[in-house]
Amino acid sequence: MTNRxxxxxxxxxxxxxxxxxxxxxxPVMPAxxxxxxxxxxxxxxxxxxxxxxLDSGNRLAMIACHDDGDALRVVYSFAGVFPxxxxxxxxxxxxxxxxxxxxxxLSYPAGxxxxxxxxxxxxxxxxxxxxxxxxxxxxxxxxxxxxxxGARVTPRFEPDVESFPFVEVEGPGVYEIAVGPIHxxxxxxxxxxxxxxxETIVRMEARQWxxxxxxxxxxxxxxxxxGLELAEQVTGDTVVGHxxxxxxxxxxxxxxxxxETDRLLRALLLELERIYNxxxxxxxxxxxxGFGIVHSHTQRLRETLLRLNKTVTGQRFLxxxxxxxxxxxxxxxxxxxxxxxxxxxxxxxxxxxxxxxVRDRFTGTAPLSGAQARAIGxxxxxxxxxxxxxxxxxxxxxxxxxxxxxxxxxxxxxxLARYRVRAGEFAVSMAVVIDLxxxxxxxxxxxxxxDPAVPGTGLAFVEGWRGSICHRVELGAGGVLSRVKIVxxxxxxxxxxxxxxxxxxVPDFPLVNKSFNQSYAGNDL
Amino acid sequence: xxxxxxxxxxxxELTWAGIGAPILMAVLQLALFVFLAPLLIGxxxxxxxxLEGRAxxxxxxxxxxxxxxxAKEPVHAADSSWMLSVGPIVLLVSSLLLCVLxxxxxxxxxxxxxxxxxxxxxxxxxxxxxxxxxxxxGGTAFGGMGSxxxxxxxxxxxxxxxxxxxxxxxxxxxxxxxLIVQTRLQTPAVIIxxxxxxxxxxxxIAIMAETSRLPIDNPSTHLELTMLHEAMVLESSGRDxxxxxxxxxxxxxxxxxxxxxxxxxxGVLTDFTVPGLLLGxxxxxxxxxxxxTALSVGEVFLAKARLFSVxxxxxxxxxxxxxxxxxxxxxx
Numbered sequence: 113m114t115n116r117x118x119x120x121x122x123x124x125x126x127x128x129x130x131x132x133x134x135x136x137x138x139p140v141m142p143a144x145x146x147x148x149x150x151x152x153x154x155x156x157x158x159x160x161x162x163x164x165x166l167d168s169g170n171r172l173a174m175i176a177c178h179d180d181g182d183a184l185r186v187v188y189s190f191a192g193v194f195p196x197x198x199x200x201x202x203x204x205x206x207x208x209x210x211x212x213x214x215x216x217x218l219s220y221p222a223g224x225x226x227x228x229x230x231x232x233x234x235x236x237x238x239x240x241x242x243x244x245x246x247x248x249x250x251x252x253x254x255x256x257x258x259x260x261x262g263a264r265v266t267p268r269f270e271p272d273v274e275s276f277p278f279v280e281v282e283g284p285g286v287y288e289i290a291v292g293p294i295h296x297x298x299x300x301x302x303x304x305x306x307x308x309x310x311e312t313i314v315r316m317e318a319r320q321w322x323x324x325x326x327x328x329x330x331x332x333x334x335x336x337x338x339g340l341e342l343a344e345q346v347t348g349d350t351v352v353g354h355x356x357x358x359x360x361x362x363x364x365x366x367x368x369x370x371x372e373t374d375r376l377l378r379a380l381l382l383e384l385e386r387i388y389n390x391x392x393x394x395x396x397x398x399x400x401x402g403f404g405i406v407h408s409h410t411q412r413l414r415e416t417l418l419r420l421n422k423t424v425t426g427q428r429f430l431x432x433x434x435x436x437x438x439x440x441x442x443x444x445x446x447x448x449x450x451x452x453x454x455x456x457x458x459x460x461x462x463x464x465x466x467x468x469x470v471r472d473r474f475t476g477t478a479p480l481s482g483a484q485a486r487a488i489g490x491x492x493x494x495x496x497x498x499x500x501x502x503x504x505x506x507x508x509x510x511x512x513x514x515x516x517x518x519x520x521x522x523x524x525x526x527x528l529a530r531y532r533v534r535a536g537e538f539a540v541s542m543a544v545v546i547d548l549x550x551x552x553x554x555x556x557x558x559x560x561x562x563d564p565a566v567p568g569t570g571l572a573f574v575e576g577w578r579g580s581i582c583h584r585v586e587l588g589a590g591g592v593l594s595r596v597k598i599v600x601x602x603x604x605x606x607x608x609x610x611x612x613x614x615x616x617x618v619p620d621f622p623l624v625n626k627s628f629n630q631s632y633a634g635n636d637l
Numbered sequence: 638x639x640x641x642x643x644x645x646x647x648x649x650e651l652t653w654a655g656i657g658a659p660i661l662m663a664v665l666q667l668a669l670f671v672f673l674a675p676l677l678i679g680x681x682x683x684x685x686x687x688l689e690g691r692a693x694x695x696x697x698x699x700x701x702x703x704x705x706x707x708a709k710e711p712v713h714a715a716d717s718s719w720m721l722s723v724g725p726i727v728l729l730v731s732s733l734l735l736c737v738l739x740x741x742x743x744x745x746x747x748x749x750x751x752x753x754x755x756x757x758x759x760x761x762x763x764x765x766x767x768x769x770x771x772x773x774x775g776g777t778a779f780g781g782m783g784s785x786x787x788x789x790x791x792x793x794x795x796x797x798x799x800x801x802x803x804x805x806x807x808x809x810x811x812x813x814x815x816l817i818v819q820t821r822l823q824t825p826a827v828i829i830x831x832x833x834x835x836x837x838x839x840x841x842i843a844i845m846a847e848t849s850r851l852p853i854d855n856p857s858t859h860l861e862l863t864m865l866h867e868a869m870v871l872e873s874s875g876r877d878x879x880x881x882x883x884x885x886x887x888x889x890x891x892x893x894x895x896x897x898x899x900x901x902x903x904g905v906l907t908d909f910t911v912p913g914l915l916l917g918x919x920x921x922x923x924x925x926x927x928x929x930t931a932l933s934v935g936e937v938f939l940a941k942a943r944l945f946s947v948x949x950x951x952x953x954x955x956x957x958x959x960x961x962x963x964x965x966x967x968x969x
């Protein structure tokens with residue numbers, strides 16, 4: 113039995129030190145994003161440089177490929193917290209000899225970035241331990257790399273000749289359960305293949321990448337201000353997270369300073385998004401163990417919050433509040449409504465965690481150990497539930513969130529730990545929002561909107577509700593978008609799901625999946 | 638009406654009281670429960686909806702669903718067999734038989750067909766097996782998974798059902814359910830005896846498991862991987878699905894009727910009179926709906942237990958039934 117899609121954690125070396133050591137809360141300097149350090153390398157030097165950066169506590173934020181018209185260029189973006197730094201390793205790659213040395217053995221997420229790059233740009237990662245397709249759908253014509261400049265946007269699709277090679281688990285009593293890609297309920301497509309003995313999951317493989325929309329390609333050639341509406345639609349449930357990361361990346365590229373009140377307003381919108389999503393999922397987790405009344409009440413609270421969102425930006429999912437260079441809202445959220453929701457939610461959380469059967473279902477279900485979470489490179493509440501103290505709001509701050517803010521972590525790594533992290537984050541976000549409303553007073557944002565006209569490169573991190581979102585924007589001549597690379601935390605977190613599922617029973621899968629709740633759309637752009 | 642010869646010891650007296658009245662009662666029971674079962678489900682769902690703060694679809698929605706499904710042509714999977722059509726009918730017939738055999742409206746015993754506890758459990762088992770075969774027949778992973786879980790639960794529930802009713806049968810000195818109900822009616826002290834209470838709790842848990850209610854199964858989930866009962870009917874549609882639904886609902890209604898008559902035996906028809914028959918019908922309907930409401934209210938407070946702790950729960954109910962039987966010998 114080989115591990116094709118999941119990292120082999122048994123043989124994994126302890127790995128680099130934890131990039132995010134815990135720190136007591138200190139007033140952070142809301143500085144303009146750090147200028148990245150750019151090192152242009154030849155291919156042979158890449159592994160050495162990458163290894164040195166990873167060993168000194170930096171995290172691989174993304175690998176972005178670019179088609180410059182005359183050659184390809186691969187950018188490896190690393191980010192560190194202590195000291196706060198950004199390093200871009202730039203590796204030029206000629207069309208005729210399109211390969212890079214794989215660093216998949218140094219970093220698990222790098223392996224997946226490389227597979228995506230091979231499918232979208234045709235840059236081969238040499239000596240890749242898992243040299244299989246990632247993004248490429250079976251119907252894509254061979255040799256069609258949709259992100260290359262010359263690629264036709266809509267090709268003539270070919271029959272799927274190579275069926276997806278699921279690993280067959282052999283042995284007495286092993287049978288397979290195939291779920292999806294179309295599911296009961298309104299969710300995005302993904303196929304799960306379980307190899308099961310009795311009720312125990314021996315192995316689960318996820319086949320995703322059914323919904324490539326070419327989002328990154330759609331940005332190219334747009335004015336930065338026109339890119340905002342696209343960024344808002346990367347995934348429907350993370351409107352502020354993605355559009356804010358996009359704005360901040362553009363601002364970093366063009367050197368635009370944003371006023372502090374506008375940055376406070378942005379933080380407010382980001383927390384409002386976290387709150388409604390956490391409320392919704394805390395109820396869904398209870399619903400998945402058949403505790404329906406909690407779900408009904410969280411749906412009521414979610415609706416209250418969405419209506420509140422509408423008073424803030426004019427749209428229930430908080431679209432329209434952000435501008436490049438500023439922010440603007442119609443009104444600030446009513447703190448009384450927020451306090452009411454917070455009080456109801458505290459009661460709901462207490463009822464949920466006080467319920468013996470619910471508690472039993474959550475406890476010890478699908479634990480993801482800290483070592484596994486670290487090796488896979490997980491982010492957000494998935495990482496924090498496994499004891500990794502990482503949060504871009506503290507590690508890459510854009511504004512001081514005040515004394516109410518702190519990072520919530522748990523160590524269990526099971527469904528209960530993920531539930532508790534989100535319950536804790538809900539309370540923190542509520543306190544932060546109420547505090548921000550008071551700090552903003554009557555300020556509704558400057559409404560400044562800048563359309564930069566200079567070339568440049570910018571990278572930004574935003575802690576969306578799922579975890580750290582990273583956008584890297586390159587502006588060409590006249591400020592036109594030449595490349596936008598988007599990384600949703602789901603890209604890092606999806607591979608952790610099959611690992612956590614080892615020895616979990618089949619009827620617990622929906623609960624475990626909900627406790628991760630990763631995005632299909634944000635993952636497959 | 639011809640009068641029986643009475644020559645043989647076991648010959649049936651072909652009198653109005655011996656055969657006509659029980660048949661009339663059985664037919665009434667059947668009609669009543671076919672009408673009542675979808676209503677019961679409607680009440681259960683509506684009560685739950687209201688308690689959760691939802692409007693609900695109204696108590697007649699299951700009736701509308703059945704009517705709609707009956708008008709629809711079933712769609713069968715390519716490699717499925719006749720089992721997919723026959724299984725639902727078998728389940729329905731077994732549930733209808735339950736409605737005939739159980740002492741619901743009254744305790745008049747049908748001649749030759751005893752409402753004996755072993756007969757009842759066997760009839761129920763026919764339905765269980767038919768449903769499991771329907772689940773397997775589609776050849777899908779979900780169906781097989783559901784059938785496997787269903788049979789595991791059934792294997793654990795049937796002994797409890799047998800043992801708990803057996804404990805109740807000891808005071809009556811008979812394993813015939815109608816006699817058990819009559820005994821409880823004549824000597825109500827039996828109802829609140831420790832033996833009876835233990836057995837009733839065991840029976841209630843067994844009935845919840847048998848009819849796929851919380852905490853054993855979640856009847857309102859859409860998550861296939863967690864399903865027991867619903868996973869088996871996923872491949873059924875149209876008329877087949879209508880029979881499956883109606884069969885399952887009838888079973889729930891009949892078992893709740895039995896439970897109601899065991900807890901509160903008053904109102905049950907023991908000697909045939911027309912007002913008594915009507916009273917019996919109204920009484921059992923009220924008991925079923927009251928128990929359904931209680932079930933629904935109780936379910937609001939429950940969550941679905943982990944599948945691997947379901948055997949523990951059922952083993953617990955078995956232990957209670959065993960205690961009831963042991964206690965009844967020690968006390969008596």
